[in-house]
Amino acid sequence: MKKIDDETLMAYADSELDEEEKKEVELALEGDAEGRARLEDFKVTGAAISHYAAVLEEPVPDHLEDLVRTHQETAEIVQFPRMKSSRHWMALAASLVVGVALGSGSMKYFSGGTGQDETQSVHRGASKFLPSNVLDKRRSEIEALLSELPSEAVNLKGPTGRTQIDLNNDAVLTLVTSFISDTQFKNGMKSNCVVAELSESGLDAPVLFVACQKADKTWNVVSK
Amino acid sequence: MMGHSSKGNGRDDGDLGEKLVEALPRLRLYAKSLVPTFADADDLVQKACLKILNRPDLYDPDKPLLPWAITILKNLKRDEWRAEGRKGEFGGPEDISLIPDPLSESRIESNLALKSIDRLIQQLPEEQREVLVLKGGGLKYEEIAELLEIPRGTVMSRLSRARKALKKLIDDENVT
Numbered sequence: 001m002k003k004i005d006d007e008t009l010m011a012y013a014d015s016e017l018d019e020e021e022k023k024e025v026e027l028a029l030e031g032d033a034e035g036r037a038r039l040e041d042f043k044v045t046g047a048a049i050s051h052y053a054a055v056l057e058e059p060v061p062d063h064l065e066d067l068v069r070t071h072q073e074t075a076e077i078v079q080f081p082r083m084k085s086s087r088h089w090m091a092l093a094a095s096l097v098v099g100v101a102l103g104s105g106s107m108k109y110f111s112g113g114t115g116q117d118e119t120q121s122v123h124r125g126a127s128k129f130l131p132s133n134v135l136d137k138r139r140s141e142i143e144a145l146l147s148e149l150p151s152e153a154v155n156l157k158g159p160t161g162r163t164q165i166d167l168n169n170d171a172v173l174t175l176v177t178s179f180i181s182d183t184q185f186k187n188g189m190k191s192n193c194v195v196a197e198l199s200e201s202g203l204d205a206p207v208l209f210v211a212c213q214k215a216d217k218t219w220n221v222v223s224k
Numbered sequence: 225m226m227g228h229s230s231k232g233n234g235r236d237d238g239d240l241g242e243k244l245v246e247a248l249p250r251l252r253l254y255a256k257s258l259v260p261t262f263a264d265a266d267d268l269v270q271k272a273c274l275k276i277l278n279r280p281d282l283y284d285p286d287k288p289l290l291p292w293a294i295t296i297l298k299n300l301k302r303d304e305w306r307a308e309g310r311k312g313e314f315g316g317p318e319d320i321s322l323i324p325d326p327l328s329e330s331r332i333e334s335n336l337a338l339k340s341i342d343r344l345i346q347q348l349p350e351e352q353r354e355v356l357v358l359k360g361g362g363l364k365y366e367e368i369a370e371l372l373e374i375p376r377g378t379v380m381s382r383l384s385r386a387r388k389a390l391k392k393l394i395d396d397e398n399v400t
Contacts, residue, residue, distance in 0.1 A: 006384040016365055048394065051338035052360030060248045061266055067273055068244045127342075176314060185300040208278050210270065 002033045004028050006042075012224075013042035067195055067210070070177045076174075134200060134207055141167060141222050142198070146211055146219035154178055154194055154213075171200040176208075240280055243289040250361070254294055254371070257357035258301045260346060268304075274299045291373050306314060344393045352386035355379055 004025060010024045011017050029035050135142075145165060146154065153163060155178055163175040174197045192213040197206035211221045251272065255265035275284065275296055283292065341360075345353055357369045365383070369376040 006388070007380045010384045010387060011365070011380065014359075014365075040383075041391045042387055043392065045390050046359075048341045048390065049356050049360030050362070051335065052256070052339055052357050053251065053362045054338055055253045055262075056249045056361050064248055064252075064266065064270055064273065065245060067242055068248070068277065083315050100234060150366065171337065211276065 002028075004032065004038075006038065009035065009039045010042045013039055013046050053100060064195065066177060072197060134203060135209055135221060138167065138171065138198060138200070142173060142196075142211065142221055143219045145173065146194070146213075148216065151192075154192060167198075167200075169201070171198065173198055174206070239285065240276070240283055240289070244276060244293070247290045247293055249289060250363075250371070252298065253287050253292055253357060253361045254354065255297055256342075257345075257354040258350065266299060268300060275300070288370070291371055294371055344390060344397065347393060348386060348389055351382060352389065356386045356390065357381045359383055365367065 008017070008021075008025060012022060017025065029039065145167070146176045149165075154175065166172045167173055167176075176197055178192065178194045194210065194211050196211060197208050199206040208220060211219050213219050233281060249271065251269050252265055255268045255272075256262060259268060277294060282331075283289070299327050312336045345356055348356070354372065355368060358371065359365075365376050365379050368383075372379070
């Protein structure tokens with residue numbers, strides 16, 4: 001009798017065969033002790049790996065879900081003409097900040113005098129530049145600034161507690177939400193973290209990132 | 225001019241957020257196949273989420289989110305691995321080491337059966353770890369094939385080889 005291949009035996013052990021295939025395997029195994037032993041091995045490993053189901057059963061950590069949900073709640077669309085100069089960008093940044101602060105839904109921005117009618121739709125958060133470069137340049141400034149803030153300022157209650165802080169050269173830092181993380185630093189300490197947005201001239205839209213407070217109370221931009 | 229959805233947004237980004245929230249459990253499961261601890265897996269998922277949320281323009285709403293998110297996760301892991309090779313350290317924010325986080329221990333890592341099988345699986349190559357972990361989560365061969373964007377037959381041959389290697393590790397463990 002032809003030896004049953006491993007994959008068929010594994011599929012039998014995993015209940016991935018249809019009725020007809022199952023019967024064929026059972027028939028073939030009747031006189032095949034070696035095949036039955038291999039089937040047993042697949043059952044053993046199947047049971048061993050099934051413990052990973054616990055990962056899907058446990059709730060997703062709050063900070064991961066908050067990160068996504070918060071972004072979703074604050075997401076909105078702006079339409080504006082393709083801009084070249086930083087002056088135009090500043091006007092956009094100003095309107096963006098006001099729009100967000102007022103909690104308005106979607107809004108439009110039209111800049112006069114660019115000589116271009118081409119409009120593009122840019123989602124807040126969709127940057128044309130690599131966020132990491134922008135963030136890296138501001139990293140130390142942001143980290144120093146966060147360390148100076150009183151602790152109340154960085155403990156926000158949900159997405160409504162947006163705080164805006166001006167940075168050098170017309171950049172704006174917006175604190176979106178805060179959370180306690182037990183994964184950012186592996187020293188067994190819980191750390192305060194904030195989700196923040198950086199708006200800067202040259203950026204079509206803000207960059208979203210996470211910063212966390214270390215045990216010595218200084219802050220660290222942890223995502224890039 | 226952009227077409228407008230019922231929400232008045234040119235781009236239905238609320239959808240991306242919803243889909244990402246839905247994808248989180250499986251994304252966490254998959255991430256675990258790439259890194260040694262569950263805390264590392266969550267760090268990696270967080271980075272992938274930020275990347276996706278910062279660049280929603282890269283998302284193709286006509287395609288399923290999870291395989292794309294998995295590709296992002298893999299690339300992030302590869303970037304970290306490269307950084308690790310250069311700097312001789314894990315590419316995290318600071319004192320990231322492979323010391324298990326006691327807070328995570330109290331959650332998923334208190335599952336001793338999972339922990340002991342996870343320790344064995346660490347010894348297998350990534351190609352085998354990813355199919356083992358996804359299968360272990362209860363996914364069907366077809367679902368694993370879709371997530372990893374490989375044929376069902378490839379999933380089966382990898383998984384069968386992985387299970388044979390794992391059985392050997394389990395036997396070695398029991399003998400010693």
